Structures are given as structure tokens and as C-alpha cells.
Amino acid sequence: METSLSRVLIKIFAQGFYRVHAGLFLFTFLVLVGAVDPGEIWSYHKLLMLAFISSPIMLMVVFAIWLIYSIKTWHYTITQIFAVNQQFLFYSSTSFTKRQQLSGWMLTQASMLMPVIAYGITAVIVGVWHHYYVAPVIILLYLGLLTWAGAFIYTTLINRQIDGGKQSLLMRWSSKWRKPFYSMFIYHVFDKMKVRYVITKGISYLIVTGVFLLFADVSHDVRVAGIAMLAIATAHAVIIFEERKFEETYLIFSRGLPQTRLWLFAGFALVYLVLLLPEGIWLFSRFNPLLAAELMLFGLSVVLLFHSLLYWMGLNMDKYLQYIMGLFMGLFFVILYRQIGPLLVLNGVVAYLFFYNNYYRTFAVKAEGE
Structure with missing residues (x-):
């Protein structure tokens, strides 16, 4: 059978x-x-x-x-x-x-x-x-x-x-909680995407373990942690894609709300900050607080860059993965020159510009290959 x-x-x-x-x-x-x-x-x-x-x-x-x-x-x-x-x-x-x-x-x-x-x-x-x-x-x-x-x-x-x-335990527990607008996707992840989230964290754990095992002789080099955070952000590509799909499917009305694009962008940043909390705990347990904060913000900036690209290209997974691969290669080699700080700022600025210029232009979910 x-x-x-x-x-x-x-x-x-x-x-x-x-x-x-x-x-x-x-x-x-x-x-x-x-x-x-x-x-x-x-x-x-x-x-x-x-x-x-x-x-x-x-x-x-x-x-x-x-x-x-x-x-x-x-x-x-x-x-x-x-x-x-x-x-x-x-x-x-x-x-x-x-x-x-x-x-x-x-x-x-x-x-x-x-x-x-x-x-x-x-x-x-x-x-x-x-x-x-x-x-x-x-x-x-x-x-x-x-x-x-x-x-x-x-x-x-x-x-x-x-x-x-059957409603999940989380949704039953939180039925009477106040839920800010930006938190909708967080609840969606823990209600409907638990498996993919856990698997993503498993891949993140393997990445962290593998990177520091392979670079054991230079494990305190900031470039090693930077490469690990870049790989972790790449591992979240599916969750990022699902967030945009969730937004276009269930939150399309949000474009009519009286909210500034800066406020919306900050909300997305907070969502991904929550989803990256396990990696943040690991960073602050291993590095000094200043370096850990820089690495966390770097990983967040990469995730936001991946997210904002989808407003420009639409929900086309094939095209999205091609850009992810290209960005991974480019960011990877910049990290080798110890430019994590400037890269953090550049990623954030580019991500916001993509978001600002394309947020109100994206209305439909594009079919695969369109």
C-alpha cells in the first residue's frame, strides 16, 4: 500500500x-x-x-x-x-x-x-x-x-x-485580546502556519550550528555571524512570501485606511522582529549587546528588503527566488568586507523606497509565471 x-x-x-x-x-x-x-x-x-x-x-x-x-x-x-x-x-x-x-x-x-x-x-x-x-x-x-x-x-x-x-488553541486563548492591525499576520502564522514556522526555525538552527562549526577557528569574527544572519533571512523567504500573500488576500482593505506608509512599514518591521525573536535570543546570548543589536537589525533589514521587493514584482515565486538568490550573492560578498553597518542602513533605505513607491500600485495577486 x-x-x-x-x-x-x-x-x-x-x-x-x-x-x-x-x-x-x-x-x-x-x-x-x-x-x-x-x-x-x-x-x-x-x-x-x-x-x-x-x-x-x-x-x-x-x-x-x-x-x-x-x-x-x-x-x-x-x-x-x-x-x-x-x-x-x-x-x-x-x-x-x-x-x-x-x-x-x-x-x-x-x-x-x-x-x-x-x-x-x-x-x-x-x-x-x-x-x-x-x-x-x-x-x-x-x-x-x-x-x-x-x-x-x-x-x-x-x-x-x-x-x-477546529480552531487552534492560540485563537481560543486570544479571542478576547486586543489585536493591533500589524499583529494579524503573527496570529495567522501561529494559527495556520505553525509547521512552516517550526521548520524554518529548524533550518535556522541548522544554519547557525553549521556556520559556527565550519568557522570554528574564527567563530568570533563578525563576518561569520553576518553570514549566518543573511542565511537565516534567506531561510525565511517562504514566510515572507506568505505574508505578502496574506496581505493581498485578507488585508487589501488596509490601503483605504488613514495610515501613513512610514507607520505601515514600521508595523511590518515589528511583525518580522517578533518572528525573528528566537534568533534574537541566540544573538544576545552569544555576543555583546551592541554587536547583537547590530546583527539583529541587519537580519531584519534583509527580511524587509525581501518583503518590499514583492510590492514591485508581485507574487511570482519563480521571479522572487531569482532575485533572492542574486541578493544573497551580492550581500554575501559585501559582508566579507566587514560592511555590515553600512549594509544595514542601505538595506533599510532601499526596502523603504521600494515599499513607499509600490505599496499603492500593487492590488492583485499575480498568477505564477505572469
Whole structure:
């Protein structure tokens, strides 16, 4: 029975994902293979694998690319789960046990991550062959987390719909609390997005642990913490996208309220500050208060920049992830020059300008690929 579920899920979601993104895979293949002479392909990729296995900085870049690719698979699968022609899954797949469902979704997620997994396992073999052991273990753990996270999200979403009418404990407790306008999304996260929030924090924990393990010899260097905060902000890309989607879906009336754009922007900053509290606790427990505050504000500025971009480009996940990747690379190399303070200010100013100039121009949720 478990095998039959896996086959159906892989046929619907994994094969569909590859069909929809065939152009992207063809382009990536041409870049990876066509960039060098055919006789030197293995030597080229072997050197590339050794480069990111032996360099923590390069490994973080590779992990960011893999995370963005994983987010792309999560977004595609979740969109398809709620498509009209897939509604039968809410009645058929839930007849299996939770363990069987999780196993089937893990095989499906692994199928969609196959290019990343194949490259990662090859890199692990190359690393072990050349006597690198820490990085290969971290790579395997990271790949396992990405696979499990996707499967856990899908399983939870499928089963939640069966009992969708039950109100969460948080909403029952807070039914009589005063709720400021800016707090709406915070309640939404803890009511409807608990799984994705917890998984995001799990990825953040892995990032923090991995970065400081890889940079153990220079763990007190501010650049290491800056890179960790940049990676953490990138890990929140899905939650940021969902915030904009929530705003366009449920809070569209807010554009008619007598509120200044500065006040609204400050409200969004407060929302993300609350959602980043676990990372803030870690920062203040590890660094002196002044440095911790600077790093926290830097992470917040990156999140706000990612958020404000969506007013300009609309809710297009493919385009959004491309910009996230480009910004990650650019900010990453600026951090290496110890310019976190100026970068914090620049991010905040650019984010506010994007928000100010596009807030009243964005009214509709754009369809994928539009």
C-alpha cells in the first residue's frame, strides 16, 4: 500500500514538477556541461566539489542555492495539492497511516530534489576520498533535513484539511485580546502556519550550528555571524512570501485606511522582529549587546528588503527566488568586507523606497509565471 501511494504522488507531483520546469533544467544542464570541454567535465566538477567542501564560505553559498531550489519544490507542490483536480488526495491519501504518508511524501520530495541529492552525494564521496569528513556529514544532514521538511509540510497540510474547522488553541486563548492591525499576520502564522514556522526555525538552527562549526577557528569574527544572519533571512523567504500573500488576500482593505506608509512599514518591521525573536535570543546570548543589536537589525533589514521587493514584482515565486538568490550573492560578498553597518542602513533605505513607491500600485495577486 505504501508503495502504491509513493507511485501516485511521484507521478502527480515529481513528474509534473519536471515537466513544468523542463526549461530551467535544460538551461542548468547546458551551463554545467557546456561551460567546459567534454573531456574535462569530471575534473572541473571534482575541483568545484572540493572547493565548496574545503571552504565553509563556498559551502554556505551552495546550501543557499539548494535551499532556494527546495523552496521552489515546496511552493509548486503546495500549489498543486490545493488544485481542484487533486482534491481526491484529501480523501484517499489520508486513509494511510501518518508514517506511511510521511514515507510516501519523502520519496516524492527526494524525487524532486534528485538533481541536488545526486550532486550532493557525489560531492560527499569526493570529499571522503580526499579525507574531508565534517563537511560531508553536514551535507548529508542538510539534504536529509530538506527532504524531511518538504514531506512533513505536505503531510501536515493534507491531514489538516480533514479537521480544518477546529480552531487552534492560540485563537481560543486570544479571542478576547486586543489585536493591533500589524499583529494579524503573527496570529495567522501561529494559527495556520505553525509547521512552516517550526521548520524554518529548524533550518535556522541548522544554519547557525553549521556556520559556527565550519568557522570554528574564527567563530568570533563578525563576518561569520553576518553570514549566518543573511542565511537565516534567506531561510525565511517562504514566510515572507506568505505574508505578502496574506496581505493581498485578507488585508487589501488596509490601503483605504488613514495610515501613513512610514507607520505601515514600521508595523511590518515589528511583525518580522517578533518572528525573528528566537534568533534574537541566540544573538544576545552569544555576543555583546551592541554587536547583537547590530546583527539583529541587519537580519531584519534583509527580511524587509525581501518583503518590499514583492510590492514591485508581485507574487511570482519563480521571479522572487531569482532575485533572492542574486541578493544573497551580492550581500554575501559585501559582508566579507566587514560592511555590515553600512549594509544595514542601505538595506533599510532601499526596502523603504521600494515599499513607499509600490505599496499603492500593487492590488492583485499575480498568477505564477505572469
